[in-house]
Amino acid sequence: MLLQDALHPSLTDPILDVMNFLNEIALRFPEAISFAPGRPHEKFYDTQQLTTYLDAYIRHLSQERGLTEAQIRTNLFQYGRTNGHIHGLISRMLEKDEGIKAAPESIVVTVGCQEGMFISLRALFSKPTDVLLVGMPCYIGITGAAKLLDIEVVPVTEREDGLDLNELERTLEALKAAGKQPRALYLVADFANPSGRSLPEPARKRLLELAARADMLILEDNPYGFFFREGPRKPTLKSMDDKGQVIYLGSFSKSAFPSLRVGYAVADQRVLGPAGEQHLLAEEFSKIKSLLTVNTSSICQAIIGGMLVMNDCSLLEANHEAIRFYKENMDATLQALERHFPRSEAWSRDVTWNVPDGGYFLVMKLPIEVDEALLEQSARHHQVIWTPMRYFYLGTGGEHELRLSCSYLTPERIEEGISRLARLIKSAMEQRGARALQAG
Amino acid sequence: MLLQDALHPSLTDPILDVMNFLNEIALRFPEAISFAPGRPHEKFYDTQQLTTYLDAYIRHLSQERGLTEAQIRTNLFQYGRTNGHIHGLISRMLEKDEGIKAAPESIVVTVGCQEGMFISLRALFSKPTDVLLVGMPCYIGITGAAKLLDIEVVPVTEREDGLDLNELERTLEALKAAGKQPRALYLVADFANPSGRSLPEPARKRLLELAARADMLILEDNPYGFFFREGPRKPTLKSMDDKGQVIYLGSFSKSAFPSLRVGYAVADQRVLGPAGEQHLLAEEFSKIKSLLTVNTSSICQAIIGGMLVMNDCSLLEANHEAIRFYKENMDATLQALERHFPRSEAWSRDVTWNVPDGGYFLVMKLPIEVDEALLEQSARHHQVIWTPMRYFYLGTGGEHELRLSCSYLTPERIEEGISRLARLIKSAMEQRGARALQAG
Structure with missing residues (x-):
């Protein structure tokens, strides 16, 4: 039996657990629509x-x-x-x-x-x-x-x-x-x-x-x-x-x-x-x-x-189809966000996101805390997963943010996934609102 | 421009240069018979x-x-x-x-x-x-x-x-x-x-x-x-x-x-x-x-x-041909050593080696110092290379030893390589003997 204390101290640093979390979250909820992994799409691959x-x-x-x-x-x-x-x-x-x-x-x-x-x-x-x-x-x-x-x-x-x-x-x-x-x-x-x-x-x-x-x-x-x-x-x-x-x-x-x-x-x-x-x-x-x-x-x-x-x-030329695919996915994500988080409704008025010029990722800011409990609720009850941004900070930061990766999905799944995300956030805000009222 | 002193100190440790030496010695003398690299033989490989x-x-x-x-x-x-x-x-x-x-x-x-x-x-x-x-x-x-x-x-x-x-x-x-x-x-x-x-x-x-x-x-x-x-x-x-x-x-x-x-x-x-x-x-x-x-x-x-x-x-079963091949190479090396370094001759009387039960390597002990000058002489004038054992010691040790790897050769090349090695060692001992006499 080895004592954890005698191993290298990095092994108990939370950062090293995050790396495992990121690698394994998609395996834990295989049925969920996953905005979590920063993976390329497999449609471009062929054993031949x-x-x-x-x-x-x-x-x-x-x-x-x-x-x-x-x-x-x-x-x-x-x-x-x-x-x-x-x-x-x-x-x-x-x-x-x-x-x-x-x-x-x-x-x-x-x-x-x-x-x-x-x-x-x-x-x-x-x-x-x-x-x-x-x-x-x-x-x-x-x-x-x-x-x-x-x-x-x-x-x-x-x-x-x-x-x-x-x-x-x-x-x-x-x-x-x-x-x-x-x-x-x-x-x-x-x-x-x-x-x-x-x-x-x-x-x-x-x-x-x-x-x-x-x-x-x-x-x-x-x-x-x-x-x-x-x-x-x-x-x-x-x-x-x-x-x-x-x-x-x-x-x-x-x-x-x-x-x-x-x-x-x-x-x-x-x-x-x-x-x-x-x-x-x-x-x-x-x-x-x-x-x-x-x-x-x-x-x-x-x-x-x-x-x-x-x-x-x-x-660059060999990737022109992939470049278009990721562009369309990011476009689809941004459009779905506009549609499912309308400024006209109170619950979604303070939900914001950035508009990247490319890549796989964007960040949403929520008026509620983004923690593992919210992720668990999201995966279990709404079958959609994503990554809490606090994992990417040293110490504090990112407590109200989540990362969406839109590389590993198709526009149809993105549309469905963002609508699930909207239902999650609406219901989480209502629950927290209700709790705040009770506490008040 | 970066200063060597500001880089990690391991990078100036002689051990790290040895790793490079081992990887590159065979490239420097491509025509030599090489007892240097600890490589498997390629006869078992096929792109198919x-x-x-x-x-x-x-x-x-x-x-x-x-x-x-x-x-x-x-x-x-x-x-x-x-x-x-x-x-x-x-x-x-x-x-x-x-x-x-x-x-x-x-x-x-x-x-x-x-x-x-x-x-x-x-x-x-x-x-x-x-x-x-x-x-x-x-x-x-x-x-x-x-x-x-x-x-x-x-x-x-x-x-x-x-x-x-x-x-x-x-x-x-x-x-x-x-x-x-x-x-x-x-x-x-x-x-x-x-x-x-x-x-x-x-x-x-x-x-x-x-x-x-x-x-x-x-x-x-x-x-x-x-x-x-x-x-x-x-x-x-x-x-x-x-x-x-x-x-x-x-x-x-x-x-x-x-x-x-x-x-x-x-x-x-x-x-x-x-x-x-x-x-x-x-x-x-x-x-x-x-x-x-x-x-x-x-x-x-x-x-x-x-x-x-x-x-x-x-x-184990899949390797039975390779097992026989390396056994035959080691046998050939040991037999060639017996033949080319006879106990009956003065110059080779004090040259010894171990008799491993398997593997790729054996070690020879010489009555003269085994240094890079000897390796250079070996490669240039006798077209045979090997590894000085001092490289495998921390601090002192192995000054009179060399490593022979017999994995990357055939029995015919081994026979020729050991005969070249014998000529090298005989002539190096005569030179050193002559120098000792002059100095005396």
């Missing part, structure tokens, strides 16, 4: 694609790169290069799809974007005075990873128009004054999880300047950038980064398949050794990766590689 | 196997488990259960192939065995006084991972008949007296990397008793256990573990394909929470895994799953 892409990559290795059959077998089945073997194709994709110029050697192919986050944190943080800044609310994947490594996390408020840069500036000054080093800021600049918000273009420029002045790196995580509802797409921070302030974290989970667990990090910063020698940060990442997962599955890389070569190294 | 196994797993999901086409698509393409979806099949395999009884819920499917090591260390180590014990010499994967997490590592000598249990007993007492807690001991009990040595059966029993008395867990890593040269196979520590002292770390890299990056950890210990509630250590592992890699690729799991169902959940 796996062999088609694998074959395309094998052809590419043989015809374009001149590998022999034995070399191809080594490439597909053996332990591989730590930082991956599709870095050249990813480099071309980044230039085409994002206007990011990154040399292949600066790219680390990771086991999903999550491994990229973990490697970045382990590489950059070494002293107890090193601090990670995050926009608040924030994706659990980064705050949880920071907990695993005993890294101090400091929140900066995210407002409707993105990260509050005035607050960021004050926070940076306060940290310096307290003898702390803000080593990195994590953010999703486009259609953030959980809020759906994006950072306006002028703010991106100012953020890069603030980061450079504070000698702080930016971890730019961009899983949703393709899925714009209103264009044009904004330039990524990395494409605007002329001082090497940005580590770009990419994912193929939304643009290809989540189950492959393939992502990448662009770590093109130069590291200066004590004797004046220089090397790429990607080489440091390689040392860490070799001790976490050795290398990313070559089979999974080959499937992504095949998808890239079949699409001339652009996944 | 991937689709055969994948199809078999899809049939299993449909016919045995009654999943619909849509459920199968979710299973193959979507984010999956954190601890994996082939845990039931692995549980059956462990009972058949290793006599290990492990409930499916206690099994965590990992991105190779390496992720299992990392998760184990993160879960178990929390205080600066917690110490990891390792047999010395030791696989870099565990000592490197400990460095990443700032965990103190204490070596215990491994002798020709396995870990020195008297020294272990003294070390445990000394650590306790110094206020330190030996939380876990890592070892490969069967055909260890790098030494090829195995722990005799009576010593296994005593080791379990010592661990129980010291309240210390054992991390049993068993990648090579199938590949016996002289039988019978010894029981794994986990199969003898009636007090829950052993976390068993498994790998499919040698019994299936390395490129899938699928391994597993059996963490069936019970954890006692502060309020008296109990749960499995595997559930704690799940929290950590969700923040490292989210889940292990479902496609890769499906390929392993198909291999398992096609072989009635026993990989």
